[in-house]
Amino acid sequence: METAKDSNVHGGSAEFHSATSAESALSWKLVDGVIELALHRGPCNELGSASLEELEKFATALQLMQDEAHSLIIYSELEPGFCAGADLRELYRRSETMDKAEAVKGVRDFLERMHRVLNLIDAAPLTTIAAVHGVTFGGGFELALACDLIIADKMARFCFPELRLGLIPGFGGIPRLKRDLGNGVVRDLLLTGRSINASKAQQIGLASQIVGEGEALRAARATAAQLRKFDHATAVAAKKFIKPIPHEELRREIDIFCELFARPAVQLGLRKFVESTDAQPYLP
Numbered sequence: 001m002e003t004a005k006d007s008n009v010h011g012g013s014a015e016f017h018s019a020t021s022a023e024s025a026l027s028w029k030l031v032d033g034v035i036e037l038a039l040h041r042g043p044c045n046e047l048g049s050a051s052l053e054e055l056e057k058f059a060t061a062l063q064l065m066q067d068e069a070h071s072l073i074i075y076s077e078l079e080p081g082f083c084a085g086a087d088l089r090e091l092y093r094r095s096e097t098m099d100k101a102e103a104v105k106g107v108r109d110f111l112e113r114m115h116r117v118l119n120l121i122d123a124a125p126l127t128t129i130a131a132v133h134g135v136t137f138g139g140g141f142e143l144a145l146a147c148d149l150i151i152a153d154k155m156a157r158f159c160f161p162e163l164r165l166g167l168i169p170g171f172g173g174i175p176r177l178k179r180d181l182g183n184g185v186v187r188d189l190l191l192t193g194r195s196i197n198a199s200k201a202q203q204i205g206l207a208s209q210i211v212g213e214g215e216a217l218r219a220a221r222a223t224a225a226q227l228r229k230f231d232h233a234t235a236v237a238a239k240k241f242i243k244p245i246p247h248e249e250l251r252r253e254i255d256i257f258c259e260l261f262a263r264p265a266v267q268l269g270l271r272k273f274v275e276s277t278d279a280q281p282y283l284p
Contacts, residue, residue, distance in 0.1 A: 025051040028058055033070045034224045035062065035126070040077040047139045047171075048087030052110065055117045066126055070232050071224035074121075074147060075131040075217045082130070082156070085138025086170070092270040095261075104258050111170050111254045114139075118146040118172050122245055125236045127227050131220035132156045133213070137195070142171035145180065148239065151223065152198040152207040153216040159195035165269035170257040175249035181205055 025041035037058060039045040047055075062072070076082045095103050121128060121143075130144035133153030141158050144150050160169050168174065168190065178186045185204055189196070201207040211219045227235070260266060 023050075025054045026058065028061065030065050030069055033068065033228055034221070035065055035069050035072045037072065037074045038077050039075070039083060042078060044078060044080040044084035044135055045076055045082065045140065046084050046087040046089075047114070047143075048090040049110070051087070052113055052117070056113065059117045059120045062120065062124060066124055069126055070235070071227050072121070072124065072126045072128040072147075073131055073217070073220045073224060074128070074143065075220065076133065079134070081134025081140070082132040082136040083140025083143060084135050085140050085142075085161070088165070088270060088273050092267075092274045095267050095270060100262055104262050107261050108254060108258050111257060114171050115250055115254065118143065119245055119247075119250070122146045122172075122176070122243070125239075127224075127235055127239070129220045129223060131216040133216050137161055138169065138173075139171045142169055142173040142176065145173060145176040148243065149209075149223065150201070150207045151209045151211060151216050151220050152201055153213055154198050154210055155213050156198045156201070156207075156216075157195045158189075158201055158206065159193070160189050161193055163190065163193035165273065166263060166265040167260050167269075168253065168257055170253065172250050172253065174253055175246040178249075179244070179246055 025045070026037060026039050028035060028037045030036075041051055045051070091107070094106055098106065127149070128147040129149045129151060130147040131151050131153075132144055133156050136144055136152075136156055137159045138161055141160060144158075160173060162169050174186055174190065177189070181204060185206075188194075196204075196206075198207060198210045202210050209219055209223075
């Protein structure tokens with residue numbers, strides 16, 4: 001079994017993979033200058049402790065690979081969508097089995113680790129592309145926002161459903177969305193909790209391309225191939241100029257999330273989610 005530091009080299013193209021057990025949440029490879037990170041944890045790539053550990057391994061591997069790459073594509077292999085967000089069942093178990101102070105401390109540690117991974121993706125000296133389809137909610141939406149470009153299948157839907165739980169997004173969604181689109185869009189998505197479709201996402205400047213159903217990954221690969229034609233150093237310089245990381249606001253977001261998490265209303269919201277009999281209770 002390979003680890004993040006294991007590699008195979010074939011014809012000048014190095015391939016790196018995560019642990020390949022049946023329970024793995026993600027895997028990656030580097031081929032011809034393009035890193036592809038595939039998400040494949042059922043039912044819809046919920047981000048919990050196990051997923052975070054694998055993302056941290058990927059973050060280590062990314063630093064080893066990025067000198068050989070010009071692009072990163074993140075996509076889902078699962079039919080329901082890109083990512084439904086944080087693993088709320090795990091979050092609920094944490095709140096139920098720990099005293100309040102211990103639970104909040106654990107949540108803060110989880111958020112700080114997740115922020116480190118997403119900040120690394122955000123600042124990577126590569127052009128990063130999220131190829132999304134279907135459910136792109138909560139933490140999954142925030143993962144996409146860490147990328148430079150979002151290419152959306154026409155069936156993609158974007159949402160911050162945290163409002164229904166008495167929370168705010170915790171993986172950096174508010175500062176990144178405000179950085180990219182402004183406060184009007186942030187207020188709409190954050191305060192209403194409603195979703196927007198791919199057409200609306202392109203209209204407001206969130207998605208750079210809309211493609212046919214099932215075509216997001218193909219379009220992302222075509223975009224990455226186009227990027228190979230241009231000077232990499234220029235792209236890196238441009239990215240630093242147009243995409244600053246809002247570190248102070250990201251830290252404040254963690255503080256607010258942890259303050260809210262301690263409230264009884266959040267425990268009630270999480271309990272309702274866990275006890276829901278809906279097939280996809282995260283949908284609006």
